[in-house]
């Protein structure tokens with residue numbers, strides 16, 4: 001789990017008379033993907049997507065409880081939504097995700113205008129819950145299950161507008177059995193469960209057939225995939241490295257990512273896969289949490305800082321240019337200045353290209369919430385700032401080292417900066433900005449289209465992103481050719497066609 005951006009996800013589709021839904025999503029990629037799954041289920045049940053909450057008849061909030069701040073967002077949202085609900089009779093409000101899983105009925109009791117709550121194992125119930133709510137019923141459904149049924153979801157509805165035409169999330173496992181002492185996840189997502197390999201491959205094939213080129217495999221400890229089942233002799237799972245190899249062999253799949261792995265589950269085969277599988281992106285998100293062995297032990301992380309240094313070395317031996325990113329917590333109970341210095345040392349030694357760093361937030365019911373020696377908030381804040389300053393330095397240096405080199409960018413869409421640039425990701429998962437070319441960033445005449453993989457030159461570096469310039473004359477090497485050869489539908493607004501239009505981009 002990384003990328004804890006707080007997102008408003010719009011599932012926009014065309015449609016007329018059908019009632020409309022909108023999903024507001026907080027938290028990790030797993031939550032974003034759960035919102036996609038719910039949106040898809042609702043589309044299959046006859047609902048249509050709304051552009052925003054104002055246009056919606058059904059509003060769902062998919063919640064996160066990883067830190068206190070995320071949880072508070074729900075409560076302030078719910079307060080504000082009393083007016084939304086009162087504005088139009090018949091409006092329905094539902095809450096899902098980690099807070100719903102923990103609080104269930106309590107939410108319904110506390111918020112009279114809330115119609116239903118659904119837990120992390122109950123996504124498939126949402127259309128029925130929404131239907132019941134229209135008939136005036138209120139319910140909380142948060143039962144945990146160990147059934148594999150939760151992976152049986154319908155294929156993408158024609159109106160589905162999830163992560164994009166070219167990049168898709170695919171769930172491979174869910175839950176966590178590790179119980180790191182700071183983490184609420186095992187309490188909200190339940191026990192580790194792996195999806196049968198066959199279902200994963202079928203989904204990837206279907207996605208590739210629809211033009212998807214990048215799959216992002218999701219799981220709370222994604223590289224623990226199948227470990228319990230293999231030990232028990234379950235025949236429908238394979239080792240994680242083998243799963244990657246099978247996915248890499250699916251025609252049309254050009255990029256594979258996975259998130260988030262746990263450092264303890266990198267076996268030799270997985271490390272080697274990074275050198276052997278061409279579509280496997282040279283980026284590993286390796287959540288370290290701390291560089292102090294004493295803190296790691298209290299966190300119950302099951303590794304020492306030197307294990308991470310060795311793992312980083314092995315990954316670089318397998319694939320020299322692999323980019324490593326991480327998650328770090330500062331101010332964990334009992335963290336001394338020396339412990340914190342060990343974290344800074346680890347970050348420097350491994351040379352993380354980027355990191356997500358957080359102040360420790362005690363979560364009710366977790367082991368660390370009971371630990372003595374809390375770090376004062378001002379001290380935690382100061383450590384966070386020192387850590388982030390070091391990271392900015394490392395990120396900028398890594399970015400600068402790439403100026404003048406080539407890479408390929410999977411274009412995601414208009415830049416978030418709103419400056420009429422496009423933004424996308426390179427294989428190392430770095431954000432790259434590109435000139436949009438035309439008037440409208442969504443369909444720039446002569447420029448790359450969202451969903452395209454564009455060869456570029458890196459011309460500038462900032463601590464947050466790279467600036468790229470498309471290499472128009474390399475169009476013949478463009479992977480789109482491969483996709484066409486493999487019999488997949490070509491792009492309506494493909495980059496190749498854009499290249500023919502000429503002029504909009506500076507030529508090299």
Ligand code: 5AD
Pocket residue numbers: 001002004066067182183184287289327328329358359360361362363
């Ligand atoms: N406090 C602060 N950060 C946390 N994380 C998980 N639990 C907590 C907590 N209680 C961080 C970890 C994890 C990331 C998703 O969030 O770094 O990897």
Ligand code: SF4
Pocket residue numbers: 176177178179180183184185186220221262
């Ligand atoms: Fe949380 Fe640890 Fe499980 Fe990650 S491995 S989800 S940090 S308990």
